[in-house]
Amino acid sequence: MIRLIAMREFRSLFSIPSTWLFLAGLEFILAWFFLSRLEAFLEIQPQLALLANPPGVTGTVGTSLFNTASLLLMMLVPMFTMRLIAEERRSHTLALFLSSPVSDAQIVLGKFAGLMLFLLLLIATLPLMLCTLSVGTHLDYGLLLSNCIGIALLTSSFVALGLYVSSLTTQPVIAAIGTLAALIGLWLADIGSPSAQAPWHQFSPLYHFQNFNAGLLDSRDAAFFLIFTVFFLMLAARRLHNNRIYG
């Protein structure tokens, strides 16, 4: 059932023209950024070579590409999550799910999995771009892997939050604005607090992504993402249940 709902969600994404527009736009920006970083790297490469322990191409081009992608995702994910439940409610299709033999958790997980599948496909182009460099140079695959895991976890936390906000309202646009506000709020909590010890950093998914971005796999960061994701998915399932209670 989860797979059925996920595939339904995945396919319906492709039937909306704006999805293709977002895809094209995002890929264009990322490719542009990738090439400009690469160009900058080639320019300063002779100077870097003089250093005792020079950073490689993965470290300079790769990490900054992933870093940019993480910020872009923060702004793009709300555009995709907004429809998940709010749109079903607005077009009265939620009744189809509620009267079917599926539990609230299955609906939420199906929707989550469908969108994650789509976004992972989108993210998969990042390592692919970097892998093209392996033709001419040696890549740091460990760093690449840690970035990939990090950005996948980051995306899942964004989607879970967006899914919950979408379950609160009937208007997709309000869901998008709400999610964006929440994500930017969490981001600002991170970059806004001056002291490195401030507890506010701990609430921000983007803060926890920094370690992955630098190639450091820390189980605390991974645990944060898992707890964050599960927490909001549970809230969303709870909200769907409340739908049956409060109408």
Add this chain to the structure above:
Amino acid sequence: MSNATISARNLTRSFGKRRIIHDLSLELKRGEVLGLLGQNGAGKSTTLQMLTGCLLPDSGEIDICDISLKKNPAQAKTHMGYLPESPPLHRELSVETYLRFAARLRGMHEDDIDSAMTDAIRRCGLESARRKLIATLSKGYQQRVGIAQAIVHRPDVIILDEPTVGLDPSQIRDIRQLIRELGNTGSVILSTHLLSEVESVCDRVEILQNGRLIYGDSSDHMQHYGEIPGFTISFGNPPALSELEKIDGVESVEQLSETEFRILHAPERNPGSQLLTLATERGWRLTQLTPIHATLEDVFVRITSENRS
């Protein structure tokens, strides 16, 4: 398995402090079409939403084919098809893809889906639209797709919330025919405020007012509810009022026009035949005799206003 496909006992439901449904019990038997009748805001849709599990009752029990909807919702819901007030259509899909999705979502076995889908499409007259996007269909066709999704998995109970809204008269006739057909194999509950619908398709009627069931009977019986026996009669050569009053069994006569009278009589003593003999004997030239037949509309108004007062 018992004969009842839905049995709801003592349902209550409030929204905030306002109680919408009061202690409602109803039962639906296999092969029966039940019409849930009521004015706007009587609680018809709320009742149906509770029966489908879209809304949880505050108290009370619902069994679908002897499976408790509360304890075992997933299994109970596989026996049920539901068309809400506005059909739950994914407009970006084609009719076929949508129905296939609906059948799978209701847990239908993969091997049965193709034949079930063809069957639903044929029954709802959607053959010409099967590959079209739902968004491009007219409202009438969308309503039919809505009905198709409720019956595609061959459920035992079909719950339809105002199924003929927005259809043209010939479509209404087709859909009513279909509902009748569905009632032969499974059982159907439909809510409506169209009395003609009840008259033509339902075996049984429950009238809901302010969240209470105030009347329940077969639709034939309902038609005779509180009926006063009598007829209107017109003559080419009308007799005096007193002559008519003298006939055995006649309780009151009212002159409607120069030639037309309304005669009311006791239920067990119909003076019709006697009147006919007299009319020929005395040359009154009878032109018309119509029994007074209450329409369902009159009966509905009578029942609901009786309860209000």
